[in-house]
Amino acid sequence: MFQYFLNKLATTIPTFLGISLIAFAFIRVLPGDPIMLMAGERGVTPERYEELATQFGFDRPFYIQYKDFLLNILTGDFGQSFVTKHPVIDEFLARFPATLELSLSAMFLAVLVGLPAGIVAAVKRGSWFDHTLMGISLTGYSMPVFWLGLLLIILFSSILGWTPVSGRISLLYYFDIHTGFMTIDALMSGQKGAFASAVSHLILPAITLGTIPMAVIARQTRSAMLEVLSEDYVRTARAKGLSTFRIIGLHAFRNALITVITVIGLQIGVLLAGAILTETIFAWPGIGKWMVDSIFRRDYQVVQGGLILISSIVILVNLTVDLLYGLINPRIRQTRG
Amino acid sequence: MALLEIKNLTVEFSTAHGPFRAVDNIDLSVDAGELVAIVGESGSGKSVSMLALMGLLPWTAKVTADRMALDGKELTEMPQDQRRRIAGKDMAMIFQEPMTSLNPCFTVGFQINEIMKRHLSLTRQERDKRAVELMSLVGIPSPESRLRAFPHQLSGGMSQRVMIAMMIACNPRLLIADEPTTALDVTIQAQILELLASLQQDTGMALVLITHDMGVVAEVAQRVIVQYAGQQVESRNVIDLFDTPKHPYTQALLAALPERATTQHLPSIPGVVPGQLDRPDGCLFNPRCQYAIQACRHTPPGIQNGVRCHTPLNAQGHPTDPMGLRQKEGVS
């Protein structure tokens, strides 16, 4: 198992290097001189230009810049914003909890609905439930995120007036931030109505973001369960006279979970990509919106650092998924090393 | 009263080509402590009939029977839940593929414990103790450590021993073994059969052994049922059957044995068991039968004295003519 973990860890290193190289090259191959861009409308004097070039290291060879860039990352220095002059890592950390809260809620919804729906569809294969679910999930899967988001806003915010259109909480409430999760902080503040307000702000973005993973999880769970249900060991479980609940929920699902865990893990990358759109639609102040804003502001240092931070998170999540996969699969867990 | 009584068991699968009758009006009666073998080529409905008894067929199967009773309790009229409590307890089944029949995600100990937990009121300690005893009983060395093993760490023979230990855990009255050795090495095959036969002797449970191996039949069985294309064609005491087979199919099976009772697989008779789409009219065996007459090609034979044939064979292995059919057609 330890050996398995080390192997998985080792494979993340080339992935990380590749991503860092792409992010690094990104701002250097884009048209336009980064220093001129940074300087903005007013321009700079030639002396100031030299100064800035030296400061950012643009005057040195490419590979030395890249080496310094990597070393900086290892010390936690992801550069600083051209615009705000704040370190990229600080800006990232300030916004990350918002994205995390949104993504976790979306994932929670997706798993909460997708997993049981997939199981029931597999068990009742060919039934109207199965057909309906597969139809809905295909629609959910092919629906563009921004379109779904707008549709939800029109229906629930404009027509029904049930939910707010944007932001994380009503301006009526103000409290200290402890966790960065608005729902939890609202609860901790003890203010009446704060939690409900936070949830009502969260619900539409979470549904918007969670729909695709929900559809994928439902479909994959269904097919994994279908495969597992026809296995010999499920027949054995039935021959033992076990209850239906135990046969499906334990003997079959435990095996299907090995596949489903991987599917769920892969959805996290999809989720972060979807977060960029969702946060933009709902004006959700997370890293997705931050990245989009930075691109429009041509704040390339932020884009570069943000890309690396986001990729690192995806890599980390995938590593965790691999680890979980190893833990629930006895064939891997049992190997010594 | 017989322990197991089956009358007119029929199983039909609904398939893309319409209904397919995989088991056709089968009768089976097994006494307590008896060892009955079911023999027949692939596709003759041996597994399907026993899976129907256990209630393990998929929903595409339609099972009908005039009577299907274990220990006098009618299974077909029983509510689902009650029937589940009989499977694994009063009757149990082991399968052809031991390697895939155990759940890869759980330890051997867990899987043996679970069946006891379901059907017996034992404490955890008592179950653990019995699991160790069962493992020794089926001949697994160092049972304590094997109980902690996962199925992928076991060989095929070892897995089948675990399956046996698990399925006899609740002292079933009837054990069905569906080709329990087909997937195993030759040397292991003999060991597993020996184990099953001795367990049957010691515990007094009844054993229905589905097999391809005529040698096994001769050695361990008391009664043999020969099945062909979903029908029983001959059902006799084992000694009589080997001495004087009455059905042409049985005769062909025995004649094709190079030396009786030593082969591992059923000998081949020219032709194959008819499937869903090539069922002949009349006697299902007629395309392959050397004694077939015109009547065989349009009139299905009924069962007379345990043999399904218009012209059962006599002690010399020649067809008799109880209904004068051969005479009518002028066949000598």
Ligand SMILES: Nc1ncnc2c1ncn2[C@@H]1O[C@H](COP(=O)(O)OP(=O)(O)OP(=O)(O)O)[C@@H](O)[C@H]1O
């Ligand atoms: N789920 C199913 N749906 C449709 N047909 C089936 C199904 N299961 C079995 N059959 C058919 O029923 C017939 C009898 O199958 P069965 O498995 O009982 O044969 P068998 O005598 O056990 O053969 P073998 O020696 O190969 O195990 C075969 O023709 C098979 O194709």
Ligand code: SF4
């Ligand atoms: S009924 Fe006819 S075809 Fe069938 S086994 Fe007897 S002799 Fe052969």
Ligand SMILES: [Mg+2]
């Ligand atoms: Mg079979």
